[in-house]
Amino acid sequence: MPRLPTPVTLPDRGEKRSPRTRTRPFLALGKGGTAPDNPAGRNRPGRRIRQETATAWAFVAPSVLVILGLSVVPVVWSLLLSFQADDLVTPSRWVGLDNYRALAQDPHFDQAVRNTLVYTLLYVPLSIGFGLLLALALNRRIRLVGLYRTLIFVPFVISAAAQGVLFSFILDPEFGAANAVLDKVGISPQGFLNDPGQALAALLAISLWSGTGFCVVVLLAALQDVPPSLVEAARLDGAGRLHLLRHVVLPSLGPVMVFLLLWQAITSLQVFDLVYVTTKGGPLGSTTVIVYFIWEQAFKNFTAGYGAAAAYALALALLVLAAVPRLTRSVRDRTRADRHLEGAAR
Amino acid sequence: MTTASPSPAASPSPAASTSSASSSVYADTACPPPTGAATGPRRRRTLLPFSPWHLLLAPLCLLFAIPLIWLLLSSVMSDAEINRFPPSLWQSGIDLEGYRYVIGNAMFPRWFANSLIVSLTAVASNLVLGSLGGYAFARMRFAGSRILLALMLATMAIPFQLTMIPTFLVMKRLGLIDSLGALIVPSLVTPFAVFLLRQFFLSLPRELEEAAWLDGCSRLGVLWRIVLPLSRPALSTVAVLTFLTTWNDLTWPLIAINHDTQYTLQLGLTTFQGQHHTRWSAVMAGNMITVLPVLLAFLFAQKTFIQSITSSGLKG
Secondary structure (H helix, E strand, O other), X not given: OOOOOOHHHOOOHHHHHOOHHHHOOOOOOOOOXXXXXXXXXXXXXXXXXHHHHXXXXXXXXXXXXXXXXXXXXXXXXXXXHOOEEOOOOOOOEEOXXXXXXXXXXXXXXXXXXXXXXXXXXXXXXXXXXXXXXXXXXXXXXXXXXXXXXXXXXXXXXXXXXXXXXXXXXXXXXOOOHHHHHHHHOOOOOOXXXXXXXXXXXXXXXXXXXXXXXXXXXXXXXXXXXOOHHHHHHXXXXXXXXXXXXXHHHHHHOHHHHHHHHHHHHHHHHOOOHXXXXXXXXXXXXXXXXXXXXXXXXXXXXXXXXXXXXXXXXXXXXXXXXXXXXXXXXXXXXXXXXXXXXXXXXX | OHHHOOOHHHOOOHHHHHHHOOHHHHHOOOOOOOOOOOOOOOOOOOOOOOOOHHHHXXXXXHHHHHHHHHHHHHXXXXXXXHHOOOXXXXXXXXXXXXXXXHHHOOOHHHHHHHHXXXXXXXXXXXXXXXXXXXXXXXXXXXXXXXXXXXXXHHHOOOOHHHHHHHHHHHHHHOOOOOOHHHHHHHHOOOHHHHHHHHHHHHHOOOHHHHHHHHOOOOHHHHHHHHHHHHOHHHHHHHHHHHHHHHHHOOHHHXXXXXXXXXXXXXXXXXXXXXXXXXXXXXXXXXXHHHHHHHHHHHHHOHHHHHHHHHHHHHOO
């Protein structure tokens, strides 16, 4: 279960579109006396501005306190922690870059990074790919589409803990329903989550079961936003089904695809709950992912400084990931602008 | 359930649905047709009494539904039935032993109440604090507002695992660890709620607010009487997503709570499974209890859920 789908990964065009004039107060502050019930004395501009500022601060103060207090403080604290040896109980000790040095040589961290990358590189394209196919199949006027969409989406609202518990039951090597089905078709029983060779794949399958619905719903909404006039025009020009898909429908999904790619990548790089419930990183560390590694270091081995260093390493990776599309876009825009200028010069 | 689908009411029979997919429908601008590769003009009628797409979609959707059906079935099985190998789909009857055990012997009712307290407090406070903050950022000018808003937006990009260790230490200093307070405080208000509501308030016309302002209404009065009644869609989006994330969260309760009287349902279920993994019927009954509130909320307010999730991603 990803945390709140935040719009932060989207190009914030909405921001730029809100011009300064929109944030002005209702009335021109300098012209006192326009409000009929305000005695002239209370309407001196300085006083109104001060009052307005006080009200505004009262409105935002709780949010600012909670949000900045529980983000800026921890971010700084975390950075400091990563240079310390800390067991969460006794006072910590400054160790400089030792945590980062140890991290670079830790085979468990190495394994956690590799597992997370494998999981992400499989989960992102598969969930979006299946999501696109299902969305295209669902984007038509036939009966029961609503029911189909509901069934595909329902697993998304179920918590990772509940998914994990359910699938450890279904995939139980001895009593699970999955092995019973395999037995019926003549395949020998599998270890699934207990088999080091299969555990990560099993986790991937569970995540796809619950995460594909999100892609379907988002893509379905985007498909229904494809301008009908565009489709009609292409069709009048004799475009076949595949042409329509390839040259009209898919290109118009561009921005949504970027959002989904980023969103799915960020959620899968941060996967934790499902791993904790099903495998606890095992068997043989085959499903230890980065966040599980951080949690284990900080709250199980009580090496919080080491965990904080690992968290900073992951945060850096996420930052780079989030910056890539922005950078490529600005580069592309610039080259496009250049080309445009060249064209104009000619 | 079908009310949330884009069109089934418009196609009373399969034949009608085939004909409505012809190109003539595009003249109807009031009802934009679904676009895609399938509604080609050369589409021919098939021998089947229904669209051939059902042959693909029905089994696929069944695949998504089977684990949940199995969850429901196994929660009302007796342990003897569950442990039979291979398990049988057809059971002798409904056995509520699992539910009895979970409610009587385990602390599921307590955990349920804890989860409910935490989630509902988070929803209420996100609505209140998010509206206040969002309104100030949308309509009021005060020193530092732009920097503050930018800062708050930037915090949305901070991954949780970066802050979780120090947040634990902060909560420990505040003496909240091992109490519901530790779960409530970090989710009191999210930058997402403030930002989403701000964007929605910006899209409202100012005239009504100005009229009320001229009539001597205070800022709070304008927000309460004029703005909030117009903001139902944004408020329900915030409510739905806040409830979903706080109810479903496992990571933070796992870190902040040790004592089992303070567990949330997710944490309780996880621990319960660890201790009773041979009593599958009880575990599945507990799982059912954990899943049911969200599932029911989703089925009854499906449209709001789906709109919340798509809009927060696309238009936020």
